[in-house]
Amino acid sequence: MIRFLRRASLAVGIMGLVAAVLRLRGTGGTPPQSGGWRELSGPDLR
Amino acid sequence: MRIAVLGAGAVGSRAARQLASTPGVRALTVADPDARLVEAVCASLGPMATPSTSPEVDLAGHDVVVLAGPGKHHRSQAERALEAGASVVSCTNELAPARQLLALDDEARVRSRTVAVGAGFAPGLSDLLAAHAGRLFDEVHEVHVARSGTGGPACARAHHASLRGLALDWRDGAWVSRQGGSGRELAWFPDPVAGQDCYRASLPDALLFGPAFPGLVRGTSRVAATRRDRLTAPLPMLRQPHPEGLVGAIRVEVRGRRGQSFETVVYGAVDRPGLAAGAVAAMAAVATGTGLARTGAAGLAVLLPDPLPLLQELANRGVRCATFSGSA
Numbered sequence: 001m002i003r004f005l006r007r008a009s010l011a012v013g014i015m016g017l018v019a020a021v022l023r024l025r026g027t028g029g030t031p032p033q034s035g036g037w038r039e040l041s042g043p044d045l046r
Numbered sequence: 047m048r049i050a051v052l053g054a055g056a057v058g059s060r061a062a063r064q065l066a067s068t069p070g071v072r073a074l075t076v077a078d079p080d081a082r083l084v085e086a087v088c089a090s091l092g093p094m095a096t097p098s099t100s101p102e103v104d105l106a107g108h109d110v111v112v113l114a115g116p117g118k119h120h121r122s123q124a125e126r127a128l129e130a131g132a133s134v135v136s137c138t139n140e141l142a143p144a145r146q147l148l149a150l151d152d153e154a155r156v157r158s159r160t161v162a163v164g165a166g167f168a169p170g171l172s173d174l175l176a177a178h179a180g181r182l183f184d185e186v187h188e189v190h191v192a193r194s195g196t197g198g199p200a201c202a203r204a205h206h207a208s209l210r211g212l213a214l215d216w217r218d219g220a221w222v223s224r225q226g227g228s229g230r231e232l233a234w235f236p237d238p239v240a241g242q243d244c245y246r247a248s249l250p251d252a253l254l255f256g257p258a259f260p261g262l263v264r265g266t267s268r269v270a271a272t273r274r275d276r277l278t279a280p281l282p283m284l285r286q287p288h289p290e291g292l293v294g295a296i297r298v299e300v301r302g303r304r305g306q307s308f309e310t311v312v313y314g315a316v317d318r319p320g321l322a323a324g325a326v327a328a329m330a331a332v333a334t335g336t337g338l339a340r341t342g343a344a345g346l347a348v349l350l351p352d353p354l355p356l357l358q359e360l361a362n363r364g365v366r367c368a369t370f371s372g373s374a
Contacts, residue, residue, distance in 0.1 A: 034372045035370065035371050035372010036370070036371070036372060037236040037237065037314060037368040037369070037370050038368060038369060038371065039366055039367070039368050040313070040357075040361070040366070040367040040368060040369055041361070044369060045354060045357055045358050045361065046354070
């Protein structure tokens with residue numbers, strides 16, 4: 001039982017380490033606060 | 047106009063179809079090592095199309111050669127095309143082939159021919175949008191391009207490789223190399239692609255649009271990727287790439303001075319990358335063949351003094367662009 005718990009905690013630790021490495025670098029960002037996309041047409045293409 | 051399309055995959059077949067429906071194009075040569083594929087494409091185009099499976103297809107008598115196969119062959123194919131007296135339109139989105147093609151600038155100028163580098167979705171349509179946005183400013187200070195999605199298998203392989211290569215950014219008057227897969231930024235693309243985490247990658251975009259903006263302070267390009275993409279980037283692709291990707295998108299953010307104020311313009315497009323790249327390559331070939339493009343080897347933002355006719359024609363052919371208004 002103790003051996004099982006050790007292995008499980010080791011596995012969780014390794015997974016956490018991998019997840020931390022993958023999340024490294026970059027600050028992410030926030031979605032646009034207002035507005036949206038509209039198609040370029042008419043006066044936009046003159 | 048007589049045009050050869052080398053490569054009949056996701057981009058080449060679409061470029062050939064677009065060219066076949068373009069007035070002024072009277073003959074097409076479509077070449078690909080896959081005999082069944084090239085026969086099928088030519089059968090759908092009618093008598094104006096001639097198939098070829100030869101890697102050394104005769105390019106004599108062609109006005110423009112569209113390079114839509116793997117990027118590693120583009121330099122040698124472009125050299126053959128120039129020797130045959132044709133202009134070149136390359137759809138590559140890889141850094142190394144783009145550099146090799148840009149090195150043909152002197153030869154292209156001597157021969158009074160054009161080598162259009164990166165005439166696809168991004169680079170390609172992104173360059174046209176950057177050039178169009180640039181016309182709104184008195185001075186352009188920053189251009190940032192992001193793309194999401196891939197076209198055919200070659201594009202998927204290039205995307206995979208780009209995340210393990212060195213990214214090339216223009217920063218304060220010098221090229222800066224950074225590790226691909228770094229620098230995560232959330233880029234907001236037009237719907238339905240919407241928000242995607244984008245990373246630095248070995249992409250030619252900044253190299254191609256940079257010279258179009260003499261006062262440029264920062265020029266960057268990023269590609270959307272998942273964490274699995276980043277984790278597996280140093281490995282060979284673990285499974286065969288899909289025949290064609292799903293819907294993709296590009297986003298072009300241009301910042302600069304207009305009058306007394308500093309402003310930002312954001313343009314984008316959403317489409318299947320292979321489809322849009324084929325249309326851009328075809329329209330770039332027509333513009334090149336009709337003398338609308340400058341001579342030399344460069345990206346579309348440099349070669350086409352006025353991107354509007356191409357954007358209008360692309361809109362007529364279903365490649366729709368969008369602008370973001372609001373606070374990004």
